[in-house]
Amino acid sequence: MSNLFKYTLRIADSSLVLGQRMSEWCSKGPTLEEDIALSNIALDLFGQANGFYEYAAELDGSRSKDDLAFKRNEREFFNHQLSEQENGNFGTTTVRNFLHDAFNFLFYTELASSKDEILAALAAKSLKEVKYHLRHSSNWLIRLGDGTNESNLKVQEALDFLWQYTGELFEMDEVDNDMLDNGLGVDNIQLKIKWDELINNTLKKAKLKRPIDGYMATGSRKGIHTEYLGFLLAEMQFLPRAYPDAKW
């Protein structure tokens, strides 16, 4: 398997898993408008995943995009651990998505100038949507952080808990390095500097304290996940695995 395939698959996996999480909000949003917003974000993420899986399947040559999404096990998924974290309360979802959207926004901005034409096109397309997601999650973060004592407490708690999953967003393994060396991928170390600035600015507006870097979870690049991914996949993959000939 080529590094280009692995790299593309990782992006697709993070979009799919976060999309699946967001779809869990459908019919459970705090208000009707918010329910629609969260489901719309899920749809965008599925669409982005679809594009990247299509490309990954083409590079793979033997599996279809549906095979990649529905017929791999937990240890064969390479999404960021942050994307698989449970929705929790609305504040938890807001914080998780804010951290992820900020990363995605900067990541796709860089990837849009990849020498790989297809990755660049998919990134440019995704970027337009992610900008909108970031605006949505940032606005909510500020409203909740700078809201009541209770809302501030809830998002601060979520931030303190989820912080441990932000470290691996910026790791560089042999795949990342190879992609970067060939002008195809993104320099995550450089990305971290911009991400810090973006995060700090918004946290300040939201009257939230940036957690101190402590233990950082790692392993998704090797297929290691928190306990939540297995349950998510079980639900998502049940139908195509139980009824392999089912048509949408």
Added chain:
Amino acid sequence: MQNGDTKHIWKLLDLVPDPEIPVISVVELGVIRDITFADRFFTILITPTYSGCPAVKTFTDDIKKCLKENGIRNFKIKLIYSPAWTTEWMTEKTKKKLKKYGIAPPGETVVCPQCNSKKTQLISQFGATACKAMYKCSDCLEPFEFFKCI
């Protein structure tokens, strides 16, 4: 259709309505990027408005149906992502159609499609379809949809 008249195809596709906003055609929406003719086959390049837009499947089927009904079978449809779709491709004529239909067209100022007031407020960044946001007019108080600029 063996002579490769792409203009004829453009005309036919201009009759295919957008599945979500039937007052405008898929051509006016800007999702038909190009139509070429080579080796006795038409290639129709289409692009999604939003990557997850469920209407893509519907309008692809509608395009196939429209062409087949008009006796055209020598075509293929290809989905492309670059350049990414933008509301800037929308003509003034199309924007007028949207406004008449009750959707505020994309633009820097969100103008109420009912009373033309510029005093409008955002209700939600997201609407019933991926391409729209929800607004309310502060003058006539009517809620309305705004076609998001991307």
